[in-house]
Amino acid sequence: MPVHRRSPWSLPDSEVTPPALFRARRRFLKAGAGSLALSAGLASGLGGWVGAARAAVERPGKLAPLEVTGTTHRVDEALTDYEAVTTYNNFYEFGAGKEDPAENAHTLKPRPWTLSVDGLVARPRTFDVADLLATQPLEERIYRLRCVEAWSMVIPWIGFPLAALLDRVEPLGSARYVRFESLIDDERMPPRNRAPISYPYVEGLRLDEARHDLTLLAVGLYGEVLPNQSGAPIRLVVPWKYGFKSIKSVVRISLVEDRPLNTWQALQPSEYGFYANVNPEVDHPRWSQARERRIGEFFRRETLMFNGYGEAVADLYRDLDLTKWY
Amino acid sequence: MVLKRPPEPKWLGARWVPPATVALCLVPLAVLIGQALTGALFPNPIEALVRGLGDWTLRLLLLTLAITPARRLTGWTRLVRLRRTIGLITFAYAVLHVLAYVGLDQAFHLPTLWADITKRAFIILGMVSFAILAVLAATSPKAVVRRLGGRRWRRLHRLIYPAAILGVIHHAMMVRAGWGTAGEHAVILALLLVLRLPKPRLAGVFGGRGGAEG
Known part of the structure; x- marks a missing residue:
C-alpha cells in the first residue's frame, strides 16, 4: 500500500487548481492585461506575474517522459x-553566463552514463543510470x-531519495561525509566554454544530511x-541549501571520513x-540574503530560514553556530 | 610618426554632428527598453536591465576617455566638441543604472539599500564613482566652466580618471568568478590612460625615443 506522507509544507491535492481552471484564469488575466498594452508588456517583460497562478505540472513534451x-x-x-528553469542556469562547465548552459550543453551526451559509489562502503558499485531508472x-x-545569488525558482523534480542509493552500497560505520563529483570531459564539456574555476x-x-528524506x-x-x-x-537536489550544493551531472559519490x-x-x-544552508540572517559579503527574486515575479520576497524547510531540517543543526558555519 | 595623418574631415564641424552623437549614444538605451517591454530580457529582466545599463555606463565612460587620445593621434581638434556630450550621456546612463537598482531591483527597500551602501565594498565604490560623475556633470555647463576658470576646471575634471577606475573595479568585484568583460574594460582603460602620458614618457612606454620604429 502506498504510504502518503503529509508534511507541514505539502499541499493537499484538493487545493491544487485544476489545469483547466488555471488556464481559464490565465486567459482572463491575460485578456485583462492585454487591454493595457504597455502594462501588459511591462508585466510579461519585467515580471511575468500575469501567469503567476498555482499551476499543475504540465509536460512540455520536449524530452523523454518519466513514470x-x-x-x-x-x-x-x-x-x-x-522555459525559465531551462534557460537560466548556473553550470560553469558550460560557461559563466546564465544563458550559456542552455546554449552549450548539447555536447554533454548524458546517455549512457555510469555513477560510481565508492569509499567507506561495504559494497562499492558502479551503477548504470539507465538501470537505476x-x-x-x-x-x-x-x-x-x-x-x-538571491534568486529562486519552484521546480517539479523527479527522482528518488539519495538514502535509497546509499542503502544499496551499505556505508560503513566510519563514513561521516558524502563527497560528490561532477563529470569533467574535454569533448563533452569543451574547455573553451568553461568559466575559470x-x-x-x-x-x-x-x-545525516545526505540520508535526510528531503535530499533527492x-x-x-x-x-x-x-x-x-x-x-x-x-x-x-538539497532544497534547504543554496543551489550550488545541488551538484549536476554526477559521476562519482564517495563515502568519506573527513569533510570534503x-x-x-x-x-x-x-x-x-561547506553547509550553505539558506539563511536570511547571514549575508553574503557582497549582498544581503534577506530577500530574493523569485524568477517571474516583479518584487522580491522574504527569504525563508532553511528555504522554508526548517521544520524538517532545523534539528540537524541544533548544536551548530550557523553564523560561523555558513 | 611614420604614417601621414589624414586631414580633419570638414563634416566634423557640422551642426548635425552633436545631435547625431546624442542619438547614436541613446540607441543602446532604446534597445534595452524595447527588450524589457517585449520580454526579450526573460527570465530575469530586472537584473538584465540593471547590468545592461551598468555595462553601457562603463562603455560610454571609456568612449569619453578615448576622445583625447583620438584627437592626439589624428590631430582632429574638433573631436573635443563631442567629449562633453558623450560625458553627459554617460552620466545619464549612470543615473538610470542607479535608479534601476534602487527602484526596480530593490523596490526602494530602505534597510537593504542602507546595508548595501554602508557594508558592500563594490556598491560603495560604485556610489563614489557615481558621485564623481555627478560633480563633473554639474560643472560641465559653459557658464560654470567660466566661473571656475579653465585651470581649476581642468584639475577638477581629472577626477574622471578615478571615477573610471572605480567603475571598472565595481564591475569586476560584482562578478562571481573570472574576469570576463570586466577584464576587457580594465585593459582598455589602462591603454587609454597610458595614451595620455606626455609624448616623451609615452615613447618610453613603447620603447625607443622619438618614433615608432623598432
Whole structure:
C-alpha cells in the first residue's frame, strides 16, 4: 500500500487548481492585461506575474517522459516556467553566463552514463543510470530552489531519495561525509566554454544530511528526463541549501571520513562555506540574503530560514553556530 | 610618426554632428527598453536591465576617455566638441543604472539599500564613482566652466580618471568568478590612460625615443 506522507509544507491535492481552471484564469488575466498594452508588456517583460497562478505540472513534451509513483512533496507556490528553469542556469562547465548552459550543453551526451559509489562502503558499485531508472521507484517533488545569488525558482523534480542509493552500497560505520563529483570531459564539456574555476566540480554533505528524506537524486523535471543544462542525467537536489550544493551531472559519490572541500568554498572561503544552508540572517559579503527574486515575479520576497524547510531540517543543526558555519 | 595623418574631415564641424552623437549614444538605451517591454530580457529582466545599463555606463565612460587620445593621434581638434556630450550621456546612463537598482531591483527597500551602501565594498565604490560623475556633470555647463576658470576646471575634471577606475573595479568585484568583460574594460582603460602620458614618457612606454620604429 502506498504510504502518503503529509508534511507541514505539502499541499493537499484538493487545493491544487485544476489545469483547466488555471488556464481559464490565465486567459482572463491575460485578456485583462492585454487591454493595457504597455502594462501588459511591462508585466510579461519585467515580471511575468500575469501567469503567476498555482499551476499543475504540465509536460512540455520536449524530452523523454518519466513514470512516477506520485507527488510526495509539494510547496504551495506557483511553478517557475519550464522555459525559465531551462534557460537560466548556473553550470560553469558550460560557461559563466546564465544563458550559456542552455546554449552549450548539447555536447554533454548524458546517455549512457555510469555513477560510481565508492569509499567507506561495504559494497562499492558502479551503477548504470539507465538501470537505476528502471529499478528505483521515482517520485515527483515540487521544491523551492534558492540560489546563493538571491534568486529562486519552484521546480517539479523527479527522482528518488539519495538514502535509497546509499542503502544499496551499505556505508560503513566510519563514513561521516558524502563527497560528490561532477563529470569533467574535454569533448563533452569543451574547455573553451568553461568559466575559470577548478574542475571537476566537487560538493559534499554530512552523512545525516545526505540520508535526510528531503535530499533527492533527481533524474528529471516537469515530467521528463533532465535537460542537459539542468545536470542530466542525474544530479543532487538539497532544497534547504543554496543551489550550488545541488551538484549536476554526477559521476562519482564517495563515502568519506573527513569533510570534503567543496568547489566554491575552495575558491572563496569568505563567501561560500561547506553547509550553505539558506539563511536570511547571514549575508553574503557582497549582498544581503534577506530577500530574493523569485524568477517571474516583479518584487522580491522574504527569504525563508532553511528555504522554508526548517521544520524538517532545523534539528540537524541544533548544536551548530550557523553564523560561523555558513 | 611614420604614417601621414589624414586631414580633419570638414563634416566634423557640422551642426548635425552633436545631435547625431546624442542619438547614436541613446540607441543602446532604446534597445534595452524595447527588450524589457517585449520580454526579450526573460527570465530575469530586472537584473538584465540593471547590468545592461551598468555595462553601457562603463562603455560610454571609456568612449569619453578615448576622445583625447583620438584627437592626439589624428590631430582632429574638433573631436573635443563631442567629449562633453558623450560625458553627459554617460552620466545619464549612470543615473538610470542607479535608479534601476534602487527602484526596480530593490523596490526602494530602505534597510537593504542602507546595508548595501554602508557594508558592500563594490556598491560603495560604485556610489563614489557615481558621485564623481555627478560633480563633473554639474560643472560641465559653459557658464560654470567660466566661473571656475579653465585651470581649476581642468584639475577638477581629472577626477574622471578615478571615477573610471572605480567603475571598472565595481564591475569586476560584482562578478562571481573570472574576469570576463570586466577584464576587457580594465585593459582598455589602462591603454587609454597610458595614451595620455606626455609624448616623451609615452615613447618610453613603447620603447625607443622619438618614433615608432623598432
